[in-house]
Amino acid sequence: MIESVGASAYRVPTPVPEADGTLAWDATTIVVVTARADGRTGLGWTYTDASCADLVNGMLAGVVVGTNQLDVRSGWHAMQRAVRNVGRPGLAASALSAVDIALWDLAARSVELPLATLLGRVRDRAEVFVDANGAYSVGQAVRVGQRLAEWDVTWFEEPVSSDDLPGLAHVRARTSPDVAAGEYGYDLPYFARMVGAAAVDCVQVDVTRCGGYTEWARIAAVAAAHNRDVSAHCAPNLSAHIAVATPNFRHIEWFADHDRIESEFFTGVLDPGGGTVAPGEAPGHGMSLRHDTADRHRLR
Known part of the structure; x- marks a missing residue:
C-alpha cells in the first residue's frame, strides 16, 4: 500500500549561460x-517550474496514497481524472x-525487479544521439534540410515548431533527413495528431512531460501502428529504462544540462560511454537521491 507521496523543487545554476535554438x-x-x-x-522527477511540486503535494498525492503500489496504471488514471479541471x-x-x-520505480523495487524488466525489456541497450528547436520557418527548414542531405545528415529535429503539423509535413516531403518532433507533447492525442498528419518519421517523447512511463507505452504503440519510431527527449537516466522496453525505439537524446544535474543529484546514474546506455539489474531504476547535495539547491 502506498503510504506517502511528496515532491520538492530544486534550482540548479548552469556553469555558464546555456541556450538552444529558441531559448x-x-x-x-x-x-x-x-x-x-x-x-x-520510488523516485521520479521532471524539469519544470517549482510550482509543480505544489501540484503534486496538493492534488496528486491524495489520489494515489492508500492504493496498491503494484497497480500503477490505476493510479495513473486516478491522477488523470484529478487534473481534468486544471488542464x-x-x-x-x-x-x-x-x-x-x-x-x-516503487513497483519494481517492491518485486525486486529492474524497472526495464517490469516494463517489458526487449533490448539490452539504447543508442545515444546529441541534438533547430523549431527555430526555422518552413522555407528556411526546407533549404537547410536539402543542404543537410549533401552532408549525409539523417536526423532533422524540430525543423519548425512541433505545433506546426502542416509545416513539419511540408519539410518532411521535401527533404531527405528523417524529421523528428514531439518533445513538447503532453498527452497521447497530441502524438496521435502528429503521426496522423504524416508530419514526422520519428516522434520524440519526453517521459517527464508526456504522462510518465504509462503514457509513453501508449504513445509508442500509436507510433508503431503508423510505422514510426520513437526517440527519447532528455532526462536520460529515466528515459533509458522505458527505451529498452520499446520495440520501435531509436535513440536517447543525451542532454548535457540534465546529465550534469542527474549525476550530481542521484547515485546509480548510467554511463553513456561508447554511445549506448544499458540499464542495470538493481531493483527499480537503481537510483537514489543524494539529499545533502540536493538540499543545497532546494527551493521548496
Missing part, C-alpha cells in the same frame, strides 16, 4: 517526487509524469 537560461529547475511503501522508496497539458502533465515514474 537561453542560466539555471534549471528539477522537481523530485518520492513515493513510499513497505519501507521502499492536462503543461504543468499538470509534468506533475503526473514525475509521480507516475516514481510509482513505477
Whole structure:
C-alpha cells in the first residue's frame, strides 16, 4: 500500500549561460517526487517550474496514497481524472509524469525487479544521439534540410515548431533527413495528431512531460501502428529504462544540462560511454537521491 507521496523543487545554476535554438537560461529547475511503501522508496522527477511540486503535494498525492503500489496504471488514471479541471497539458502533465515514474520505480523495487524488466525489456541497450528547436520557418527548414542531405545528415529535429503539423509535413516531403518532433507533447492525442498528419518519421517523447512511463507505452504503440519510431527527449537516466522496453525505439537524446544535474543529484546514474546506455539489474531504476547535495539547491 502506498503510504506517502511528496515532491520538492530544486534550482540548479548552469556553469555558464546555456541556450538552444529558441531559448537561453542560466539555471534549471528539477522537481523530485518520492513515493513510499513497505519501507521502499520510488523516485521520479521532471524539469519544470517549482510550482509543480505544489501540484503534486496538493492534488496528486491524495489520489494515489492508500492504493496498491503494484497497480500503477490505476493510479495513473486516478491522477488523470484529478487534473481534468486544471488542464492536462503543461504543468499538470509534468506533475503526473514525475509521480507516475516514481510509482513505477516503487513497483519494481517492491518485486525486486529492474524497472526495464517490469516494463517489458526487449533490448539490452539504447543508442545515444546529441541534438533547430523549431527555430526555422518552413522555407528556411526546407533549404537547410536539402543542404543537410549533401552532408549525409539523417536526423532533422524540430525543423519548425512541433505545433506546426502542416509545416513539419511540408519539410518532411521535401527533404531527405528523417524529421523528428514531439518533445513538447503532453498527452497521447497530441502524438496521435502528429503521426496522423504524416508530419514526422520519428516522434520524440519526453517521459517527464508526456504522462510518465504509462503514457509513453501508449504513445509508442500509436507510433508503431503508423510505422514510426520513437526517440527519447532528455532526462536520460529515466528515459533509458522505458527505451529498452520499446520495440520501435531509436535513440536517447543525451542532454548535457540534465546529465550534469542527474549525476550530481542521484547515485546509480548510467554511463553513456561508447554511445549506448544499458540499464542495470538493481531493483527499480537503481537510483537514489543524494539529499545533502540536493538540499543545497532546494527551493521548496
